[in-house]
Amino acid sequence: MNLPADPSVEAGPSSAGPASAAGRSDGRVTTASNTKWLLETKGITKRFGAVEALSDVNLHVAPGEVTALLGDNGAGKSTLIKCLAGIHEPEEGQMIFDGHPVRIRGPKVATGLGIETVYQDLALCDNLDIVQNMFLGRELTNSRLLDEDSMEKQARQTLAELSVTTVRSIRQLVGSLSGGQRQAVAVAKAVMQNARMVIMDEPTAALGVAQTAMVLDLIRTLRSRGIAVLVISHNLNDVFKVADHIAVLYLGRLAVEAPVGAFDQQSAVYAITTGRFDPNTIEASATVQAIE
Amino acid sequence: MTRFSEPSTEAGSDVSATQPPEQVVTLLDPASAADNMRDYLRAWIVRIKNGESGMLPVVLGLILIVIIFQSQKSVFLSAGNLTxxxxxxxxxxxxxxxxxxxxxxxxxxxxxxxxxxxxxxxxxxxxxxxxxxxxxxxxxxxxxxxxxxxxxxxxxxxxxxxxxxxxxxxxxxxxxxxxxxxxxxxxxxxxxxxxxxxxxxxxxxxxGNLSVAAGWIVLVLGVAGFAVFLIARDRHRRRHALVVPPLGLTIAKIVAVAVAGFAVVAICNTNRGRIVSHPVQGVPWVVPIVLGIFMLWTALLGxxxxxxxxxxxxxxxxxxxxxxxxxxxxxxxxxxxxxxxxxxxxxxxxxxxxxxxxxxxxxxxxxxxxxxxxxxxxxxxxxxxxxxxxxxxxxxxxxxxxxxxxxxxxxxxxxxxxxxxxxxxxxxxxxxxxxxxxxx
Incomplete structure (x- = not known):
């Protein structure tokens, strides 16, 4: 398996990434000796015509950890997750999933690997209830008729496992749910398909305080289940509440990749806006390599 | 669902606490109201206020139209005209x-x-x-x-x-x-x-018309089948602790179908012929035909x-x-x-x-x-x-x-x-x- 310290891995953020943070007091940060990346990209490059949306991106996502993907508008966050979700296929580069090189040619391949994506628009049908949404496209049938009972049982179990306890009935229409609950349904739908990695695009955008707290709890639950979570967010407060690692995209390049402890709000903003790590942060200079 | 090997430890315990109280009211949903008929009715009223009035307006409108026509022309509600x-x-x-x-x-x-x-x-x-x-x-x-x-x-x-x-x-x-x-x-x-x-x-x-006896037999079989289907489904779901509509609602549905069916068959089985020696009575074939297609298409959609x-x-x-x-x-x-x-x-x-x-x-x-x-x-x-x-x-x-x-x-x-x-x-x-x- 591709340990970050493996000499065969090309030099770069991977060898200076989370592994170097072994000495930090934060117990959540994993060390080189027990880290196994679930997903690793090597030199991912994606062009749209003459525009290079992503160039030479080396991203690392570990199981049971929350990786926050930061970057200004147009930095390439959406393009990167679409590459991971199989919607785009990068022109160059390699992806290694669970130790094996993979080519994610389509959404079906991604979900087959266990990579589930929760898009910002959530892709839910407001006119269907929670169970119907969770099983959309994967309905259980019994002699060609829908097996509502089994679906309802499974849906309820998944929601309970995710500690989603605020919905009054899993037979209520998704259109009647709050923003946080809709997010929870979308995540539950993803997790129910044996997800090993969940990508969430702006999960807390447009949510109120209480709803945001609920979604952050949900992310923590996923992490405690050993699922790798990759979160895109503009809200640094939320990022600092749940993330274990932070990866910053700047103009299509992965500028910084480091444990969350290496950042504070100010240095994160600095990294997002300049693509460089804040030189004033001493700890960072020892643990993080910034691509310039 | 065994993929989650370990129980949730840190998250979730305070989820309900973070829920604002007003949400609980707006989320009140008929299907969730479990076995209590009164809760169900209250949820139904909330739902109507929220715009999910369903068929209520059109049924009320139909009754209104019938009352207007009947007041204008007493033959409107006669067996012959209704058939x-x-x-x-x-x-x-x-x-x-x-x-x-x-x-x-x-x-x-x-x-x-x-x-x-x-x-x-x-x-x-x-x-x-x-x-x-x-x-x-x-x-x-x-x-x-x-x-x-x-x-x-x-x-x-x-x-x-x-x-x-x-x-x-x-x-x-x-x-x-x-x-x-x-x-x-x-x-x-x-x-x-x-x-x-x-x-x-x-x-x-x-x-053409079904014979009078055939009309009644079809009615009894149809209502009995509907009742057995609903009650069996509810019992099965209750046994598996799934969401079940209150018993009162199920009974109300069965009674409504039985009453409507009885009314249709009774109306159609009344002699609507003008000549005494040649009674015209019975449910027109088209009624069970349309009903059958309706049930088939409802099953296909649902x-x-x-x-x-x-x-x-x-x-x-x-x-x-x-x-x-x-x-x-x-x-x-x-x-x-x-x-x-x-x-x-x-x-x-x-x-x-x-x-x-x-x-x-x-x-x-x-x-x-x-x-x-x-x-x-x-x-x-x-x-x-x-x-x-x-x-x-x-x-x-x-x-x-x-x-x-x-x-x-x-x-x-x-x-x-x-x-x-x-x-x-x-x-x-x-x-x-x-x-x-x-x-x-």
């Missing part, structure tokens, strides 16, 4: 159900009036001399033609991505042309484009993957696409079913008229069909509607036409009143929706 009303509503109900399939997708089919007409001509001509084919061959021929027309239109809509409004508008014009051509050719020059229906079984579809996908596409086509649903195939199948159901309506129309001609007013029929579906509560924007809505809406349309005919209102007044009813129904729906989006 007449049931048979008159069959065409509207069938066409309305045909339209529901495509309306659920957020599409529309303007051609079904003439598709039904073409199917009617094919059926009547197949049963007529010189072929004299048996009734079932004739019906099959008509339905196959109607289904193929639906498939063709569906393919043009999905493959060439031409809006359904345009494709079926072309169908509205084109199939009228085909109808006139066929009616003129089969009816012959001296027939004036009219083909008489001579097959007795086809005529009996609308004009209990199969196809039906689920129709709702999903109407609700959020992009979500359906990402879920791996083949949008083109589902849409085409829905247009095929619309064609098939319109074909059934054409056969029933031919049976009712005893003939079919190039004068079938498919343009008005399709508008009545859309009106029937919308009056019942089907959304023109897709994702919301039921076959039951078309039944209620078709009854409303037929009741208006029947009652105003009895009162002796002119055609001009009939059109205007029908327009007002349609507008009122659509407005109630729109107002309710606006309320619901505001609260959501």
């Amino acid at each position: 007449n009303l049931f048979t008159q509503s069959a065409t509207y109900i069938l066409l309305g159900m045909a339209e529901v399939y495509v309306l659920l997708l957020g599409e529309i089919d303007l051609s079904i009036g003439y598709v039904g007409g073409v199917a009617g001509v094919v059926t009547v001509a197949t049963a007529a001399p010189p072929g004299d084919h048996p009734w079932w061959v004739a019906i099959l021929a008509g339905l196959v033609v109607a289904t193929i027309i639906g498939i063709i239109q569906g393919l043009v809509i999905t493959r060439l991505r031409v809006p359904s409004f345009v494709v079926t508008l072309a169908g509205l014009l084109g199939w009228e042309g085909v109808l006139i051509f066929l009616a003129d050719r089969e009816g012959g020059t001296n027939g004036g484009g009219t083909i008489r229906l001579s097959n007795s079984i086809l005529l009996d579809l609308v004009n 209990r199969t993957r196809f039906g689920r996908y129709v709702y999903a596409i109407g609700g959020n086509a992009e979500a359906a696409r990402r879920a791996g649903i083949n949008l083109g195939r589902i849409r085409t199948a829905a247009f095929a079913l619309t064609g098939l159901t319109a074909g059934l309506a054409g056969v029933i129309l031919a049976s009712q008229l005893g003939s079919i001609s190039s004068n079938v007013d498919g343009g008005s029929l399709v508008l009545y069909a859309v009106a029937a579906a919308v009056i019942g509560g089907t959304s023109l924007f897709g994702g919301r509607g039921k076959m039951l809505y078309a039944v209620i809406g078709g009854l409303v349309i037929a009741t208006i036409a029947n009652g105003m005919g009895l009162i002796g209102l002119s055609a001009s007044a009939q059109y205007m009143v029908t327009a007002l009813v349609l507008l009122a129904a659509a407005s109630v729906d729109a107002l309710a929706r606006r309320n619901s989006t505001r609260t959501a």
